[in-house]
Every structure is written in structure tokens, then in C-alpha cells.
Amino acid sequence: MNDEIDLAGVGVGPFNLSIAALADELPELRTRFFEKRERFAWHPGLMFRGSRMQTSFLKDLVTAVSPTSEHSFVNYLVRHGRFHAFLAAESSAVERVEFADYLGWVASRLSSLRFGVEVRDVAAVPGGFELRHDQGRTRARHVVLGTGRVPAVPECARPHLGPNCFHAIDILARPLHLQGARVAVVGGGQTGAEVVLELLRGAWGEVAELSWVSRRLNFEPLDESPFTNHLFTPGFVAAFHELDRPRRQSLLARHKLAGDGISLSTLRELHDRVYQLGALRSGPRVELLPGRELLSLSPRGSGFELHTRNNLDGEHESLPVDTVILCTGLREQLPPCIESLLPELERDEHGGLQVGANFELRRRRAGDGRLYIVNGGRTTHGIAESQLSLMAWRSAVILNDVLGRRRFAVEQERELVRWRARPREDARSR
Ligand SMILES: Cc1cc2nc3c(=O)[nH]c(=O)nc-3n(C[C@H](O)[C@H](O)[C@H](O)COP(=O)(O)OP(=O)(O)OC[C@H]3O[C@@H](n4cnc5c(N)ncnc54)[C@H](O)[C@@H]3O)c2cc1C
Incomplete structure (x- = not known):
């Protein structure tokens, strides 16, 4: 495969799939x-049966900017003969397996996707970029990186990674036998909660002891209240992007629960199960340990001793376990294939990447083509960047930029909330 194109995408997760689905409307x-x-496949290693989306099905690949697209979730329902049955449940939070099936259905309908092809290198050349991949080379005017995020593993756990200490990202692909084991789950977000539920269901055998360790002071719910949901609007992202770095950093910390909290339904189910186990005095011994900072891990027999600091009372504690499951989230990382471009990338004084309002990775020397990134600008665009909420809007911004014209209407909706100060002249004229 040696060819020349306008836009090449590296990685096909939901985010680049959204760009591909909208680009399907652009034969030019x-x-x-x-x-x-x-x-x-969409995070197959964490696709637990019964887990639900944390975002509405309307936040699909296309609807926000192209509601008549054939690649919408609603069209998927109609084509599969499930529209009325789906509506009957009146639920906007669909099961993740169903949303993954929708994504796979769209992927199967797009001729622009190439599977089983890893991009090994992206180099700047006159006229744009050259991609070297498993099927040859491709020249592209512009490139969009959509390679996702990588597991965030606490420094102290890194030397101990192995069959008894691992990140949860691929837990369903592991041969796990935890019958009678003492297990610690580290991390108090949605994934931590789902893994604890699976363990309590006996998915890998009935564990003897289960300790759930979280740095957060409690097991806290996702904030889905109406005004918090306005953080996931183009208007807020624009306002966030214009702020200086210290202001953006402080907002990211304050917005944690808007993106990283646990769904209320999951919390209720967990609470019920733990309560029932206690009431019936059966099943594993469960210890809920919020407010614990994991300080270190030391090998002990075939397992580990976890050392934590209790942030509530300042005391240090230790916990002997056989298996440690790290549900410590994902972090941004540029893919190795753009190594030759790294020296060109603009960085702020803290080494952070500079991602423009058009999702372009800013480069010191502007080349002939543009290098875009999706799911790589949390510090520049805010918490919405790693979520599905604005994916269709972001795809449209990028495609408009590639085309050099306003093909999709991405201008800000009338915002209910005015985030920034009104310009002075504007304020006087009112
Ligand atoms: C379990 C889980 C549930 C989530 N649920 C929600 C939710 O309900 N709502 C919400 O808004 N967000 C949710 N998210 C967050 C977010 O929507 C997902 O992480 C989403 O998958 C991000 O999409 P992506 O395309 O950036 O990355 P990914 O889905 O990680 O896809 C990246 C793809 O790039 C490929 N790739 C990497 N390098 C190369 C290369 N060199 N060449 C070719 N291919 C490459 C990978 O194989 C992968 O398929 C969830 C996240 C997780 C982990």
C-alpha cells in the first residue's frame, strides 16, 4: 500500500472512528x-457484562454535528430492529457492550479503515507527512493521532508488575484464579468500583479477603448535575482553552468528579452487596479503605505488603495481600511512532504539549501539513477531552480545519452559562 491522501489517522478507537464517520460525508x-x-474493539479488557455508559447515547460518533448521518446510534437501533424496544426502557445510559457493538457496526461500514496495520513511524516530509506502517508507506497532507491513553501505574508498583500485581486495563484477558486469595483493589474511580463488584460476584473464584483502597476521602459519585454537565460544552472548552496554565490546572483538579466519579447506580449496587455480606456473615471479608495513599509495596512470600498513609488521621497502615489490582486510571502519552517529530513540538514551561483550539499539536517550524491529536489535550482543553461527550464536535472542528472551510456548523451554541467576562464595549452597549 503506497498512496497519497489528505488525512491519515493513527489508531481507530472511538475518537478517530468519529472523524472517519463524519469524513464519510466528504467524498472530496x-x-x-x-x-x-x-x-x-473498545477497551475489551474492561468490558464487564452489565456495565453502563456514563454518557448519553446521543453523544455518539456523529449526532451533535450531523444528526441525519447514517452512522448515528439511533440509526444503529433502527437497522437492528430495536428502536421501540430500546425506548421502552427509557434509559439514556446504555450498556457498554451495546455501545461497543454500535461502534463496531459503524467501523464495519467504513471503507477508509485499515485493521491489523500498526503505524511504525510518522515523519515530516515536503507536502505533509509520510507514514511507515505494516503495509508499506502512505503520504498524507495531515495526520490525526488517535492512539488513546496508556495505563497510569504508581511509581512504587512498577518494579512489582507481574501476574500478582497488574493494571486492570486487560483484566478480562488474564488467566486469573483468585479462589481463597487476599486481594487489594487500588483506585476509587469507576473502574475500581466495577472490579470490586466483579470480585464480589466471584468472577475469578471466591476471594477470602477484599480490600478496596482509594486515595479519595470517600467513594464519591460522578457529578452529573445540570450545571456540571455544562463543563462538557464547546463554549466551556473554548473558555478553558483561553485561560493561563495555573488557572487551567486548578480547574482540572476541581472538576475531578465531573469526569472521574463513580456512577450512582454502581455505588448503590456496591453498597447493597457489601451490606448484605456483612448482614449474612457470609462471603469474603471486605474492607473499604478510602483516604489511603499508597506509599509502597514490598514483596512478602508470593504476595505483597501494601504500605499506606491514612489521610484522615495521618496514621500509617500495612496490608498483607496475595494480589494487587491497580485501577489507577489512564494517562496521556504520545505514541512511539512520532518520535522523530518530538523535537519539533512546542511545549510550555512545564513541558506540557501545546494543543491549539483546532486540536493541532503546535510545532516550532510549521510544516506543510498539520498534526492533530484527539484525547491528548486534557491540560489545554479540560476534562471533556478524554470523554465521548464532545467527540463529534471535536471531529467536526478538525475536519473543517483540514478542509479550510466551515463544512460542519461548529460555532458555539447559545450557552446558558456565560463563562468569560463580557468584552467592555459589549457590556456598555447593553
Ligand atoms: C472502561 C472504560 C469505559 C469508558 N466509558 C466511558 C463512557 O461511558 N463515557 C465517556 O465519555 N467516556 C468513557 N471512557 C473514556 C473514553 O471514552 C475512552 O477511553 C475512549 O476509548 C477513548 O477513545 P480513543 O479513541 O482516544 O482511544 P482508544 O479507545 O484507546 O483507541 C486507541 C486505538 O489506537 C490503536 N493504536 C495505538 N497505537 C497505534 C499505532 N501505532 N498504529 C495503529 N493503531 C494504534 C489502539 O490499538 C487502539 O485501538 C471510558 C474509558 C474506559 C477505559
């Missing part, structure tokens, strides 16, 4: 999206 644009997996 030659696009190609490369994915190293053999077929589309």
Missing part, C-alpha cells in the same frame, strides 16, 4: 485510518 476528502488491532 481522501482519508485512511490505521488500527493495529485485527478488528475494532
Whole structure:
């Protein structure tokens, strides 16, 4: 495969899939999206049966900017003969397996996707970029990186990674036998909660002891209240992007629970189960340990001793366990294939990447083409960047930029909330 195109995508997760789905409406644009997996899959290692989306099904690949697109979730329902049955449940939080099936259905309908093709190198060349991949080379005017985020592993756990201490990202692909084991789950977000639930269901055998360790002072719910939901609007992202770095950093910390909290339904289910186990005095011994900072891990027999500091009373504690499951989240990381471009990338004084309002990675020397990134600008665009909420809008911003014209209407909706100060002249004229 040696060809020339307008836009190449590296990685086909939901975010680049959204760009590919919208680009399907643009016959004038030659696009190609490369994915190293053999077929589309959405976080398969965490696809627990019964887990629900944390975002509405309307926040699909296309609807926000192209509601008549055939790649919408509603069209998926209609085509599969489930529209009325779906509505009957009156639920906007669909099961993740169903949303993954929708994503896979769209992927199967797009001719621009290439599966089983890893991009090995992206180099700047006259006229844009050259991609070297498993099927040859492709020249593209512009490139969009959509390679996702990587597991965040606490420094102290890194030397101990192995069959008894691992990140949860691929837990369903692991041969796990935890019958009679003492297990610690580290991390108090949605994934931590879902893994604890699975353990209590006996998914990998009935554990003897289960300790759930979280740095947060309590097991806290996702904030889905109406005004918090306005943080996931184009208007807020624009306002956030214009702020200086210290202000953005402080907002990211304050907005934690808007993106990283636990769904209320999951919390209720967990509470019920733990309560029932205590009431019936059966099943594993469960210890809920919020407010604990993991300080270190030391090997002990075939397991570990976890050392924590209790942030409530300042005391130090230790916990002997056989298995440690790290539900410590994902972090941004540029893919190795753009190594040759790294020296060109603009950084702020803290080494942070500079991602423009058009999602372009700013480069010291502007080349002939633009290098975009999705899911790589949390510090520049805010918490919405790693969520599905604004994915269709962001895809449209990028495609408009590639086309050099306003093909999709991405201008800000009338915002209910005025985030920034009104310009002075504007204020006087009122
Ligand atoms: C379990 C889980 C549930 C989530 N649920 C929600 C939710 O309900 N609502 C919400 O808003 N957000 C949710 N998120 C957050 C977010 O929507 C997802 O993380 C989403 O998958 C991000 O999409 P992505 O395309 O950036 O990355 P990914 O889905 O990680 O996809 C990246 C793809 O790039 C491929 N790739 C990497 N390098 C290369 C290369 N060199 N060449 C070719 N291919 C490559 C990878 O194989 C992968 O398929 C969830 C996250 C997780 C982990």
C-alpha cells in the first residue's frame, strides 16, 4: 500500500472512528485510518457484562454535528430492529457492550479503515507527512493521532508488575484464579468500583479477603448535575482553552468528579452487596479503605505488603495481600511512532504539549501539513477531552480545519452559562 491522501489517522478507537464517520460525508476528502488491532474493539479488557455508559447515547460518533448521518446510534437501533424496544426502557445510559457493538457496526461500514496495520513511524516530509506502517508507506497532507491513553501505574508498583500485581486495563484477558486469595483493589474511580463488584460476584473464584483502597476521602459519585454537565460544552472548552496554565490546572483538579466519579447506580449496587455480606456473615471479608495513599509495596512470600498513609488521621497502615489490582486510571502519552517529530513540538514551561483550539499539536517550524491529536489535550482543553461527550464536535472542528472551510456548523451554541467576562464595549452597549 503506497498512496497519497489528505488525512491519515493513527489508531481507530472511538475518537478517530468519529472523524472517519463524519469524513464519510466528504467524498472530496481522501482519508485512511490505521488500527493495529485485527478488528475494532473498545477497551475489551474492561468490558464487564452489565456495565453502563456514563454518557448519553446521543453523544455518539456523529449526532451533535450531523444528526441525519447514517452512522448515528439511533440509526444503529433502527437497522437492528430495536428502536421501540430500546425506548421502552427509557434509559439514556446504555450498556457498554451495546455501545461497543454500535461502534463496531459503524467501523464495519467504513471503507477508509485499515485493521491489523500498526503505524511504525510518522515523519515530516515536503507536502505533509509520510507514514511507515505494516503495509508499506502512505503520504498524507495531515495526520490525526488517535492512539488513546496508556495505563497510569504508581511509581512504587512498577518494579512489582507481574501476574500478582497488574493494571486492570486487560483484566478480562488474564488467566486469573483468585479462589481463597487476599486481594487489594487500588483506585476509587469507576473502574475500581466495577472490579470490586466483579470480585464480589466471584468472577475469578471466591476471594477470602477484599480490600478496596482509594486515595479519595470517600467513594464519591460522578457529578452529573445540570450545571456540571455544562463543563462538557464547546463554549466551556473554548473558555478553558483561553485561560493561563495555573488557572487551567486548578480547574482540572476541581472538576475531578465531573469526569472521574463513580456512577450512582454502581455505588448503590456496591453498597447493597457489601451490606448484605456483612448482614449474612457470609462471603469474603471486605474492607473499604478510602483516604489511603499508597506509599509502597514490598514483596512478602508470593504476595505483597501494601504500605499506606491514612489521610484522615495521618496514621500509617500495612496490608498483607496475595494480589494487587491497580485501577489507577489512564494517562496521556504520545505514541512511539512520532518520535522523530518530538523535537519539533512546542511545549510550555512545564513541558506540557501545546494543543491549539483546532486540536493541532503546535510545532516550532510549521510544516506543510498539520498534526492533530484527539484525547491528548486534557491540560489545554479540560476534562471533556478524554470523554465521548464532545467527540463529534471535536471531529467536526478538525475536519473543517483540514478542509479550510466551515463544512460542519461548529460555532458555539447559545450557552446558558456565560463563562468569560463580557468584552467592555459589549457590556456598555447593553
Ligand atoms: C472502561 C472504560 C469505559 C469508558 N466509558 C466511558 C463512557 O461511558 N463515557 C465517556 O465519555 N467516556 C468513557 N471512557 C473514556 C473514553 O471514552 C475512552 O477511553 C475512549 O476509548 C477513548 O477513545 P480513543 O479513541 O482516544 O482511544 P482508544 O479507545 O484507546 O483507541 C486507541 C486505538 O489506537 C490503536 N493504536 C495505538 N497505537 C497505534 C499505532 N501505532 N498504529 C495503529 N493503531 C494504534 C489502539 O490499538 C487502539 O485501538 C471510558 C474509558 C474506559 C477505559
